[in-house]
Amino acid sequence: NAGVTQTPKFQVLKTGQSMTLQCAQDMNHEYMSWYRQDPGMGLRLIHYSVGAGITDQGEVPNGYNVSRSTTEDFPLRLLSAAPSQTSVYFCASRKGGRETQYFGPGTRLLVL
Amino acid sequence: GENVEQHPSTLSVQEGDSAVIKCTYSDSASNYFPWYKQELGKRPQLIIDIRSNVGEKKDQRIAVTLNKTAKHFSLHITETQPEDSAVYFCAAKAGTDKLIFGTGTRLQVFP
Numbered sequence: 001n002a003g004v005t006q007t008p009k010f011q012v013l014k015t016g017q018s019m020t021l022q023c024a025q026d027m028n029h030e031y032m033s034w035y036r037q038d039p040g041m042g043l044r045l046i047h048y049s050v051g052a053g054i055t056d057q058g059e060v061p062n063g064y065n066v067s068r069s070t071t072e073d074f075p076l077r078l079l080s081a082a083p084s085q086t087s088v089y090f091c092a093s094r095k096g097g098r099e100t101q102y103f104g105p106g107t108r109l110l111v112l
Numbered sequence: 113g114e115n116v117e118q119h120p121s122t123l124s125v126q127e128g129d130s131a132v133i134k135c136t137y138s139d140s141a142s143n144y145f146p147w148y149k150q151e152l153g154k155r156p157q158l159i160i161d162i163r164s165n166v167g168e169k170k171d172q173r174i175a176v177t178l179n180k181t182a183k184h185f186s187l188h189i190t191e192t193q194p195e196d197s198a199v200y201f202c203a204a205k206a207g208t209d210k211l212i213f214g215t216g217t218r219l220q221v222f223p
Contacts, residue, residue, distance in 0.1 A: 031209045042118075042201055042213040043156070050209060058210060059113070090155060094209075099144050099163075101211065103155040 001026050004104035006091050012110045013081040021076040021107050023091030030096040032074040033058070034066065036087040037106075043090065049074055050096075081111045114139040114206035118214025126222055131189045133217045135202035138183065144205035145185045147176060150216075151198045159200075160187070192221045 007022045025032065033048040035058075045058030049068040063085060065077040074093075078085060091104040115138040125131050137145075146161035162169045162176045162185065169176050173192075178185040185204075189196055202214040 033209060033211070035213075040121075040215060042215040043203075045210060045212070048209045059212070099146070099161060099205070100158055101146070103157075105155050 003027065004091055004093050004102050006089075006104040006107050008107060009105070010108045010110075012112065013078075014112055015082060017081050018077070018079050019081065021078075021089055021091075021109070023074045023076065023104060024072050025091075025093040025102075025104075026072065027093065027095065027102070028071060029093035029102075030071070031101075032068065032091065032093045033101070034064070034074070034076045035090045035092065036060065036085075037090060038087050046076065046089075081109075083111045085109065086111045114142060114204055114210065114212040116202060116204050116212050116214040118202050118217060120217060121215065122218045122220070124220045124222065125192050127192060127194060129192055131187075131192050131196070131219055131221075133187045133200055133202070133219075134184065135186070135204075135214050136182075136184050137204040137212075139204065139206045140180075140183065142204040142206050145176070145178060146203050146205075146211070147174075147187050148201045148203065148213075149198045150201065156201060189219075192219075194221050194223055197221045 004025045034046040035043040047066040049055045089107045092101045094101045118135045143164040148156035150156045175188045
């Protein structure tokens with residue numbers, strides 16, 4: 001199993017550009033989440049999904065969209081990037097009925 | 113919503129000493145409390161967790177205690193080693209999958 005994978009590893013965007021951060025897991029996990037990590041602020045939940053076709057907002061959802069068309073994939077979309085979205089983004093997943101959450105390797109995003 | 117406070121933000125200890133990191137949470141309905149270790153440039157890794165129906169859990173040199181009345185939980189690392197140096201995050205789960213994290217503690221263990 002590859003576990004939780006994320007692409008790209010690093011991305012530079014200009015203000016106003018759009019992009020999609022990819023996240024995939026091959027563990028048949030129902031639950032998937034997106035977090036951003038900023039210095040001194042820990043990890044903050046952006047959006048999460050409890051299964052295909054179901055998504056909900058976390059603590060900091062503004063500026064981000066998600067969809068969950070399959071169990072395996074949970075992409076995060078930035079429609080119009082802003083410098084405030086410069087951060088490290090982590091995707092995570094867990095199996096229903098279990099608490100252990102597995103994180104992907106992260107995507108470092110720089111918005112100029 | 114849930115809020116998790118974590119202290120201290122930095123902690124320096126001598127190798128072999130103990131380290132304690134404390135967290136408080138606001139939502140009395142929270143029922144799951146994991147601790148994650150994150151090394152520089154790496155992803156967070158779960159090191160120990162506790163559920164609300166348990167007061168203490170131990171795994172070799174690490175232990176977690178939970179005081180539901182006070183809404184406090186703590187991570188205890190005994191006999192610290194240089195490889196314990198990392199950033200540690202506590203978290204509390206509120207709702208279906210809302211894991212709310214503390215702001216992290218940078219632990220440095222000096223040989």
